[in-house]
């Protein structure tokens with residue numbers, strides 16, 4: 001095996017452990033301490049790792065640990081474009097520290113009137129680089145299907161992109177390494193690194209906003225699929241009798257029945273044909289409802305809102321049941337404002353219990369990370385790729 005590959009393998013273990021002794025490394029690789037020391041010596045000379053003496057020793061020399069040298073790595077600029085058209089901007093370090101958080105709400109214009117998303121991102125990147133010359137990598141997250149190996153957005157219903165080759169565009173323009181990932185897959189990485197799935201081998205993240213998507217982690221690896229399309233749970237046809245058209249063109253998809261937009265549309269049209277709801281006045285006043293209004297209706301146990309939301313939970317349960325049957329996960333993490341309602345969570349669990357196999361044991365809960373999930377997502381993608389993705393690592397670690 002080549003020396004360089006060995007170096008990356010050693011670095012990956014040091015990164016995963018945070019702090020690790022040479023003895024432990026020797027144990028992990030089944031090599032002698034002398035063989036390990038040969039590699040760590042090179043890495044120390046390259047300044048990629050540092051030695052730290054930790055704690056008191058029981059006589060003799062204090063134990064020496066190796067860790068990644070954070071000083072060697074420049075800052076990461078993270079851009080996260082969510083399905084609710086919010087742009088989260090983060091500047092962070094390779095050890096996961098975040099030094100800047102900023103949030104911008106993008107226009108709610110219809111897709112055909114929207115500005116090219118590449119230009120929007122470019123404006124932010126250019127400003128941030130001017131302000132912080134220490135930026136050494138860019139990590140971009142976008143909704144929809146992403147081919148992260150080609151650095152392309154395949155399809156993003158929430159954003160208009162004239163040029164889908166995002167990575168190529170930014171690498172050329174700024175001469176920095178760039179990573180691109182799908183929003184829900186990035187969320188799964190965050191749950192794995194700093195959230196509630198740290199020691200969990202198999203789990204699913206289910207995200208519900210204006211769109212619906214999922215990501216699964218199998219054996220501690222995020223599953224991408226043959227076309228990089230794994231996780232498009234929003235387009236599982238859940239109601240074959242439905243006349244509601246989905247953003248993908250089909251009818252009866254989970255997204256068309258249960259996304260935030262879908263339930264708002266259903267409640268709005270029912271009120272407009274004369275059904276009673278406490279949201280009637282809100283609709284009259286503002287001309288449109290938000291998911292917060294819907295959650296208010298749930299809280300007040302408004303009959304119409306409860307009816308629509310119970311049906312939505314039934315559909316979500318059907319979608320989740322398919323994921324559970326196929327993947328048998330230990331845990332399901334739910335992301336989205338509607339899951340903050342205990343009433344809706346209880347309804348969802350009730351519906352799931354009705355249809356899922358009794359032998360399938362799993363836990364299901366809303367994410368505990370709040371907005372940090374969105375801010376940390378781009379950083380999580382870099383942490384995952386460093387020492388794994390060779391071309392990215394080479395560009396990011398160059399002097």
Ligand SMILES: [Zn+2]
Nearest residue numbers: 235246248253
């Ligand atoms: Zn669809």
